[in-house]
Amino acid sequence: MSKQTKQNLITYGIVIVAYIIVEILILTGNLSSHMKGLLVPMTYYAVIAVALNLCVGILGELSIGHCGFMCLGAFSSAFFSKLTENSLPTVPRFIIAFIIGIAVAGLFGFLIGIPVLRLKGDYLAIVTLAFGEIIKNVINAFYVGVDSKGLHFSMKSSMELGMEKDGNIIINGAMGITGTPHNSSFTVGVIVLLISLFVVQNLINSRDGRAIMAIRDNYIAAEATGINVTGYKMMAFTISAAIAGAAGVLFSHNITTLTASSQYFGYNASIMILVYVVLGGIGNIRGSVIAACILYLLPELLRGFSNYRMLIYSIVLIVMMIVNWSPKVIEWRKRTFGRLNLKRGAKEVA
């Protein structure tokens, strides 16, 4: 088994063990309902952190609009689920909802990628930020209803839809979508996370992944080595957007009223995800998952400390930054863990 495969298996192992521990806590009644409510969000933040790390860490392009893709995944899938709530059984409906959310986010990732990926560095960051905001604002102005005559669209108001009496508004502008079936659960979230990890980690260890990282490291040399730079950039960006869409599906099927609000889909939210990625280690997929979970849960767990909450949170941020980024600490970590491995090896021999 190669070193890489081993590393990948460790990542899946960590997620599965964490899942089992949480399930045991739930079964033994040791988890408050408040904590239970945090589990699904934790999984979708981990998923979108993995997606963003593919874009920032592997492709090397800074995007601060990824919550826009999550928003697209959330709305397209919730729309479908509302529309077919009474006509399709839950499991196939939810699976199709995932496919739709992923496809729509991926499609927009592709379309936005065409102009955006021509830019570099700061410019790319600014334009992705703008696209994220545009997506959110356009969705806020969307009205869609369904009645016996079929679907009605409007960009003005729900009155403009001109619906029959039996009509039913599905997307109600800034009021969003209400009453999406609550199909997301911690188990589904963990499955989606595992699939995202599988896709991204396998991609990294393939021909395409190496080409993508080569572009990140030196696109001039990559071109001279015969790598289709534009094609691979599009591929990585599209996959990243699609996975963010999957996080959106988890999101929308876990909330009663889905609105395209800044709190969840604005640039602040995107930057928060970027913080998870940076502190987890850029290009370190496992780190993104761990950082997303810790940093999402921490402020919630610290509620008891009221005034000191943000203080502790910032200290954790700083410590994580030092642990993951200081060359001295990285070296120290390697040495100690290296020694641990040696000891373990020695025991096995003895």
Added chain:
Amino acid sequence: MALLDVNNLSISFGGLRAVDNFKINIEKGELYGLIGPNGAGKTTVFNLLTGVYKPNEGIIRLDGEDITRKSTIEINHAGIARTFQNIRLFKNMPVIDNVKVGLSERFKYSSLEGILHMGSYRRVEKEMNEEAMRLLKVFDLDGECETLAANLPYGKQRKLEIARAMATNPKLLLLDEPAAGMNPNETGELMDTIALVRKEFDMTILLIEHDMKLVSGICEKLTVLNFGRVLCQGETKEVLANPEVITAYLGE
């Protein structure tokens, strides 16, 4: 027929005619040197040959095929690989992966097979690893295949760049000042490596170099550039004996 046949190649940057009416004929298997003072336009010639710059005039033929207007990527696929004056490696990737990127065109499986690690993935990856190790062995880098490229010592980085270029299985290899920044020991080793590449892969090489010892030691033919123009072209001995070259080069 010459492997590389370039005629009347010119490019201007603003008012500066960086390369003017350049021509060269390289036969298969030759080791050809491109020399000239700083700023003569040598690297620009490489950039023209590899499609980084599009010429204002002229024609470039590789093995009879007109590649003048092709993209860098297409030109690589057509059979020209290069190294850079300032080393350009995939720094954050292991040595072996640098070479495997170069192998991507020849060892293929679909993206889906790559993401699922299924189908021909395992077999092709294994073949790729074997081929990469075979190449790294030629350059004496097999011991460091898992090292990050950025952590290699300078001389080995230069070698890895050549190995990566060779991985694309080129017809013509362009080396831009491979000995720059090397001490005499490393330069000697590099000359051996170049000789080895020639023998092992039956490679045609065009090489830019300032180190006269290296040039006169291994190149069969030379072209001297000065202010973007060809000053002199021919057998190494004759060219180096040419009084015009001596003045231009030693800046009398």
